[in-house]
Amino acid sequence: MFVNFRRIRKCQWLQLMTTCLLLSVVMVCWEELDNNVVSHVKSYSYRYLVNSFTFINKSLTIPREQARSFSNFQYLLDHPDKCINQDVLLLLFVKTSPENIERRNAIRSTWGNETYIQNSLGVTVKVVFVMGTIQTKKEEPAWSKRSGIGFQEQLLQEDRVHRDLIQQNFLDSFHNLTLKLIMQFHWMHSRCPHARFLMTADDDIFVHMPNLVSYLQDLSSKGVTDFWVGRVHRGAPPIRSKNSKYYVPFEMYPWMTYPDYTAGAGYVVSSDVADKIYHATLTLNASIYIDDVFMGICANAVGVSPQEHVYFSGEGKAPYHQCIYNQMMTSHGHVEDIYDLWRVATHPQVKQRTSGLGGSLYCTAVKLTLLCKPYHFNTYPCKAAFL
Known part of the structure; x- marks a missing residue:
């Protein structure tokens, strides 16, 4: 061999x-x-x-005159009479960028259509789009060039038609998202304090409005207070990698953990919580530019804790299936598909096919397959399959 x-x-x-x-x-x-x-x-x-959140709150407390620099911006577009003499169930702020007109139009035609909500669901929901200003050196979008008019004038024309844009004079950028958050709570405090709930959402989110309205109506009938619901992040540490979009230097936030907060893609608070957050922003340093974290800091300072709802998504997109639509509240990452999703998710057959013992057992099996993955899936958790 x-x-x-x-x-x-x-x-x-x-x-x-x-x-x-x-x-x-x-x-x-x-x-x-x-x-x-x-x-x-x-x-x-x-x-x-260690549990030093009390120390964190004290460290971030600043004089009111200094805190005013985070909110004292001129309104370029405003509608102070938006809520006058109306019983508003929900005041919904959509965080948008000035150039995202197609996203705004899609929302106006689907889940954010106030007329549909009033006529079909029997409640008043006010939807407004909040934004800053576009960078002056930034190239204007194609639709602005085709129209032959300036970018801000195009926004003015859009607002004349829809009357739903709220704009302040600060640069619209990722690092100014906290300014946009403060703007929302200040606007509600001065323009729409009687709304029973406030919601903040990204402009690429899908809201199942019939499900959400039904949920909020039930809560309102029970007189709920201290209410803050969404996809909760607990014990999240600051990201110290400079390569990350969410990088936070020690100089900005030197502690090892954030207070609990909900994913900024979409969450809801009751009116009493909105008022407490407004007052918290009057004395807290808002230089940290991650808006959902700042929301957590404000809420912790006033003694409010977030509640988890399994059908509020995080950064992920919900699976496409009627068993998901039956209980869906929000799903993140929808732009081109929003029209089709609105049509199929709100179709009457969804409730018909998922109701009863047979429908319930079928949907439990489907959701186990869709949601109980062996890897991280940042939308609905596995336990949602059993609800």
């Missing part, structure tokens, strides 16, 4: 290369896992052992 030493050497080199490749992949993944695990361990240790 002859041994082929050349083949053995080739196999050894192949094994060595494969081993090195596997080790490299493991090291990269372990580093990422290690950073994530260590950050959360530190966060939970700080949260439950």
